[in-house]
Amino acid sequence: MAFLRYAMFLCLVSMVFCQENMDVEFDLLPRPLIIEYPETRFKNMTEELLMQCTSWRVAVESNNLGPWITIPTECADYVEEYMSGRAYDFDLQTVSKEARVYAKSLELGDDGMDAWVFDVDETLLSNLPYYSDHGFGLEVFDCAQFDRWVVEGVAPVIKPSLKLYEEVSSLGFKIMLLTGRSEDKRNATATNLINAGIDEWDKLILRSESDQGKSAVAFKSEKRKEITDEGYRIIGNYGDQWSDLVGTSVASRSFKLSNPMYHIP
Template identity: 35%
Template sequence: MLRTAIAATAAAVLLTTAPGAVAQPPAPPTPIVPPPGQPHNLGDLKAEVIRYHDSGAYLTDLKAAAAPAIAWITERVPQVSRPAIVLDIDETSLSNWEVLRANDFALFTAGPCPDLPHGPCGLAAWLNLGDAPAIPPTLDIFTTARGLGAEVFFLTGRPENLRAATERNLHTVGYRGYTRLIMEPVGSEFVSAADFKAPQRERLTREGYTIVANIGDQPSDLAGGFAERAFLLPNPFYRIS
């Protein structure tokens, strides 16, 4: 039996080391689960988020979240008077992944952005570049809504002094023909994004629009009502209250 086991082992070694043999990938590391009540290691979480984005799983989940929104818009828009949809911008319509990655997920509101893909990169400087790419599933939502004759409103926490750069960015990546871009007044402060966004949706309904869908990446984008349905897109990168 011992001789047989040694021979089998030797054969296995030959098979895995012979010329032309396909090397087997190493087993993934076993995740370290912290004790109950102890948070996960921040470095591990960042690495997990990067893998999630770069593997394509993030885009797959974006498509899965957008699909029911497209189906609902397609069904509902022809049924109502003055149909409209509301879209958030950052991590909903436009992706800031390049600056998030460059800054290692830290937030630098001020300062220049001279050396992407290397950081640091100031957020205001990045947004003024107007180089953020479109999030493809959201562009599909936009195209569907406009093709059916719905009005599209962009509702964002970006301040008003970024209007020109934001409009240029939206137009460049394909969001053409939207109805209105609604931005926060410069210097305004809100406890929650919902405190700004919900009243803006209410205002649109008072103007006679039926908001059939409200799409965002943060729960605070959707809180407060004044839309028939709300659709949350995945965003594991940051949280806005």
């Protein structure tokens, strides 16, 4: 009996020892439920500053801030990290998905006069390669410098927007591209769009000489009115600035893409 108790004791000790070893080995293995992301610039920001910059971006996107010229200096790293990281892409995908769900839920008229309006910059085409060289909105906007970039015609497509464009095109919407770019950039803009996969549209509307000096809200409202005066129904509108979407002759439903880099009144 004593021998049996001793044997059981050794067995228990062995099990504990093995369990301890297993625990140690388990700790050395990857934990599949823990997702580790690369370090970001946010690690250099205090919690208070991070909250302030996040609050500032939310206020920008909800149109609660007045006209502003540049992003806050103290939020430069925050904006760069957001625009260059996964969060911006997730936000674009979310809006694109919601717009596609809306578009597919509609029954279009038989007359072919249902239209969808798209902005161009930071909506269909991304100027991130340009803004990455100019502080992601930290520098005061230089029109001449930006125009040289536009003429190059190399802006990449925003993929979630391309997906929406393809969806509404296949559904039978008339595609109206309405941009604040000047008329003299028509060829460069059209070529860039085609090379990026936006290869068909019904109208490409740019600022004529008589439109210079008008606010974006006034210019785009006037052009939307011209569209509706022709008998079109603007069912959807998709842009990165509130000035793309508000004013008069607005769409049945508008979709705002994120853009904390600049503000166009």
